[in-house]
Amino acid sequence: MQGSSRLVLAHFWAAFATFAVAIPLGAWQMLVRSPLHQWIPPELYYRAVTAHGTTFAYVFPTLVAMGFGYAVCSVSLGRPMRGLPLAWVSFLLVMAGAAMALAPVAAGNANVLYTFYPPLLGSSYYYLGVLLAVIGSWIWIGLMVWHFRRWKIDNPGLPVPLAMFATTVGALLWGWTSLGVSAEIAFLILPNAYGWTPTVDPGLARLLFSWTLHAIVYFWLIPTYISFYVLLPQAAGGRLYSDKMGRIAFLQLLIFSMPIGLHHLFVDPQIGAGFKFLHAVFTGMVAVPTLLTIFTICASLEIAGRLRGGRGPFGWIAALPWDRPFVLATGLSLLMLGLGGASGLINMSYVLNSTVHNTQWVTGHFHLIYGGSIVIMYFAIAYELWPRLTGRPLAAPKLVRLQLWTWSVGMVIVTLPWHLVGVMGQPRRMAYYDFTNSALASQGIWVSVSAIGGFVLVFSAALFIGVLLASHRGPAAAISPLKFSLAVNPPRRLPKSLNSFGIWALLVLALTVANYGYPLAQFVFLNKSAVPAFPVSQNDRR
Amino acid sequence: MTDGNQPTSRDSRFAIWIGATAGLFVFALAVGFIWLPSAQRGADGLDLWGAICRAVGLPSGNARVSAPVAGRPASQVAWTTETRRRLAQGDSRAGAAIAQTCNNCHGAAGISADAIIPNLAGQSAAAIYKQLDDFKSGNRNPAVMGVYVSPLSDQNLLDLAAHYALLPNPTGDTLSTPSSTNSVARRLIDVGAPLRGIAPCASCHGPVGVTPGAPWLGGQQRAYLELQMQSFKDGTRRNDISEQMRSVARQLTSDEIAVLAAYYSNVSNVVGR
Numbered sequence: 068m069q070g071s072s073r074l075v076l077a078h079f080w081a082a083f084a085t086f087a088v089a090i091p092l093g094a095w096q097m098l099v100r101s102p103l104h105q106w107i108p109p110e111l112y113y114r115a116v117t118a119h120g121t122t123f124a125y126v127f128p129t130l131v132a133m134g135f136g137y138a139v140c141s142v143s144l145g146r147p148m149r150g151l152p153l154a155w156v157s158f159l160l161v162m163a164g165a166a167m168a169l170a171p172v173a174a175g176n177a178n179v180l181y182t183f184y185p186p187l188l189g190s191s192y193y194y195l196g197v198l199l200a201v202i203g204s205w206i207w208i209g210l211m212v213w214h215f216r217r218w219k220i221d222n223p224g225l226p227v228p229l230a231m232f233a234t235t236v237g238a239l240l241w242g243w244t245s246l247g248v249s250a251e252i253a254f255l256i257l258p259n260a261y262g263w264t265p266t267v268d269p270g271l272a273r274l275l276f277s278w279t280l281h282a283i284v285y286f287w288l289i290p291t292y293i294s295f296y297v298l299l300p301q302a303a304g305g306r307l308y309s310d311k312m313g314r315i316a317f318l319q320l321l322i323f324s325m326p327i328g329l330h331h332l333f334v335d336p337q338i339g340a341g342f343k344f345l346h347a348v349f350t351g352m353v354a355v356p357t358l359l360t361i362f363t364i365c366a367s368l369e370i371a372g373r374l375r376g377g378r379g380p381f382g383w384i385a386a387l388p389w390d391r392p393f394v395l396a397t398g399l400s401l402l403m404l405g406l407g408g409a410s411g412l413i414n415m416s417y418v419l420n421s422t423v424h425n426t427q428w429v430t431g432h433f434h435l436i437y438g439g440s441i442v443i444m445y446f447a448i449a450y451e452l453w454p455r456l457t458g459r460p461l462a463a464p465k466l467v468r469l470q471l472w473t474w475s476v477g478m479v480i481v482t483l484p485w486h487l488v489g490v491m492g493q494p495r496r497m498a499y500y501d502f503t504n505s506a507l508a509s510q511g512i513w514v515s516v517s518a519i520g521g522f523v524l525v526f527s528a529a530l531f532i533g534v535l536l537a538s539h540r541g542p543a544a545a546i547s548p549l550k551f552s553l554a555v556n557p558p559r560r561l562p563k564s565l566n567s568f569g570i571w572a573l574l575v576l577a578l579t580v581a582n583y584g585y586p587l588a589q590f591v592f593l594n595k596s597a598v599p600a601f602p603v604s605q606n607d608r609r
Numbered sequence: 610m611t612d613g614n615q616p617t618s619r620d621s622r623f624a625i626w627i628g629a630t631a632g633l634f635v636f637a638l639a640v641g642f643i644w645l646p647s648a649q650r651g652a653d654g655l656d657l658w659g660a661i662c663r664a665v666g667l668p669s670g671n672a673r674v675s676a677p678v679a680g681r682p683a684s685q686v687a688w689t690t691e692t693r694r695r696l697a698q699g700d701s702r703a704g705a706a707i708a709q710t711c712n713n714c715h716g717a718a719g720i721s722a723d724a725i726i727p728n729l730a731g732q733s734a735a736a737i738y739k740q741l742d743d744f745k746s747g748n749r750n751p752a753v754m755g756v757y758v759s760p761l762s763d764q765n766l767l768d769l770a771a772h773y774a775l776l777p778n779p780t781g782d783t784l785s786t787p788s789s790t791n792s793v794a795r796r797l798i799d800v801g802a803p804l805r806g807i808a809p810c811a812s813c814h815g816p817v818g819v820t821p822g823a824p825w826l827g828g829q830q831r832a833y834l835e836l837q838m839q840s841f842k843d844g845t846r847r848n849d850i851s852e853q854m855r856s857v858a859r860q861l862t863s864d865e866i867a868v869l870a871a872y873y874s875n876v877s878n879v880v881g882r
Contacts, residue, residue, distance in 0.1 A: 106800060110799075110817050339665045340663060345634075345641050348641075497803075500803075501804060507804075564620050570627075599690070599693060601818055602819055
């Protein structure tokens with residue numbers, strides 16, 4: 068892989084190592100708050116939740132996106148990456164930040180959950196660790212943008228390969244959206260943790276976090292979408308239906324996924340209802356690139372199915388090679404995306420949101436989208452890249468299929484009951500529910516079912532790590548190099564709007580100012596909601 | 610499928626997309642800031658301008674204002690930045706000199722010999738200061754303590770708080786996680802009783818969270834704890850801000866109060882220290 072194999076492999080192994088630790092934590096949390104287990108001191112529960120969330124929000128997907136970005140950069144541009152030492156520095160910073168954030172969590176000094184909403188205040192090392200990991204990933208952003216520009220300068224007038232174009236979208240999106248959480252930590256939380264400011268403004272902090280909180284999900288989603296466009300058609304034996312449609316979808320993600328974060332704050336009283344409505348409208352717009360993607364992917368699969376002899380309106384579906392991991396994973400991913408997308412449309416609606424706000428419904432929604440449809444494609448990407456990275460074929464194809472099936476089934480068993488008990492009114496982020504009380508008793512069965520699903524996921528995760536390990540240790544063989552799918556009509560020239568970012572970046576900036584400018588200014592100038600912090604660390608008893 | 614190879618000289622996408630996005634923005638503004646507020650006019654006593662201000666997020670002058678609450682506040686102490694700044698100015702040496710009087714009942718080391726009189730050693734300065742101030746203002750029954758605190762200045766109270774906060778607490782600083790989670794007391798402390806509106810004790814009194822002014826309870830005198838919870842329950846003690854303790858204690862049974870007091874007074878034994 069143009070000399071980047073070790074770099075990519077290091078990112079993937081590090082990501083999956085954190086994954087292997089954080090998945091059992093999640094299953095354990097579901098068990099101990101279910102009727103299947105005696106209750107435990109909540110302090111331990113919140114420690115585990117914080118570790119699980121911090122790993123899966125800031126460490127695991129960032130490493131996957133970075134590693135996959137390097138792979139795309141090397142393969143799609145067809146030449147060795149420059150600046151490899153910088154890439155290693157970036158990797159080490161992310162890992163150091165992860166260790167720094169998770170150590171105080173393990174010690175019980177930062178039970179603030181991954182959202183760390185002030186006025187909760189944990190150990191300052193936790194926040195420094197998160198900040199360090201984010202800053203480490205900014206080096207990756209710089210490298211991706213530099214390679215994108217360099218290639219354009221060296222190849223004037225030619226279209227940048229779709230995979231690299233989309234990776235650069237992901238990098239730009241992450242750069243812009245990670246500023247929110249970074250500013251929150253640097254300007255609000257750390258000054259308060261060190262005693263330089265007497266109070267912290269939870270309203271402003273939540274607003275800055277919302278700047279990051281929604282688009283971060285699209286940053287996680289982009290490797291998945293890239294794989295749909297550039298790996299799937301080839302894996303299915305066909306071609307990409309439209310290269311341009313892919314570019315349009317990625318550009319829409321860039322433009323619309325950032326200035327919509329207020330839909331996480333629909334019940335925050337300090338923010339005007341008009342701005343909530345404005346963000347709700349733009350939140351609706353992010354459904355468009357997802358629908359475009361589903362259309363293009365289904366069309367690409369239809370091309371593959373018909374090339375394989377499928378006939379009639381649905382015959383092409385049966386003709387697809389479902390035994391191939393990438394095709395199977397995509398099918399399962401799209402099913403989960405459909406379910407999760409439907410619940411997402413309910414969340415974004417200003418009125419319906421008030422019914423499900425802060426219930427397990429929300430937990431169910433983002434686990435189904437992220438843990439289900441996104442992460443299953445991370446597995447598929449790993450299975451696709453592993454032989455190319457290690458020079459060894461993938462071990463045990465049957466186990467690979469079993470792994471993908473169990474992950475998908477497990478995730479549905481986990482999340483559908485969560486949606487259900489959420490509608491029944493069960494709040495999220497609780498360490499304990501008294502299921503002996505008749506008011507909650509009817510939820511007990513569903514919570515138990517969901518907890519069992521958690522252990523299906525643990526089994527699947529173990530299988531995944533096992534397959535990767537076995538493949539890595541298997542006999543070397545000749546492996547065909549990684550190639551990205553061709554479009555039916557590969558573009559030879561593209562208009563500037565589909566081959567560059569300058570004006571789109573300005574549009575993102577303008578939309579951000581329009582949608583966030585006033586609410587931010589309101590907090591900064593009215594300054595009415597600052598309060599003293601609420602220390603949650605184990606030993607703080609002022 | 611039109612993927613293709615048309616000339617690149619004219620690229621109208623920028624204009625179309627930016628125009629469409631701006632159009633959407635204007636539409637959302639019109640609905641969110643004019644149409645919806647005008648539909649809400651009249652609700653909550655708002656006129657159109659007030660409704661628009663509310664949509665923007667500006668405090669509105671003509672919204673219905675809730676009537677001021679009659680009666681005296683639960684405490685004169687508020688956890689403002691200023692209060693916290695002054696707390697840091699307590700002088701423990703000056704406090705030790707004033708404490709000569711207090712030592713007769715609360716013990717020279719801040720550990721009382723009488724089960725009805727609270728231990729003060731290692732208590733949080735905020736908690737001690739608030740109770741002293743409440744005795745002085747009469748928000749907490751001053752029958753006994755009023756005589757001692759009324760001649761003291763605010764700085765004296767701060768000094769006393771700093772003095773007792775510094776004395777070593779013989780029960781140690783933290784509640785360790787015990788092996789058994791089955792007792793009624795542990796359940797109330799760690800998870801509360803959500804369906805009766807009882808928050809976990811540990812989320813304000815530590816170790817899970819520490820509310821400003823909430824005292825540390827580990828190793829406190831048993832009879833004192835029981836009497837205070839009973840007083841909150843029957844409303845004879847009312848100096849808890851926003852009725853935080855009264856609303857919890859009203860829901861507690863007398864048996865629960867007894868086991869909680871027993872648990873906290875014996876914390877050092879329970880955790881095997």
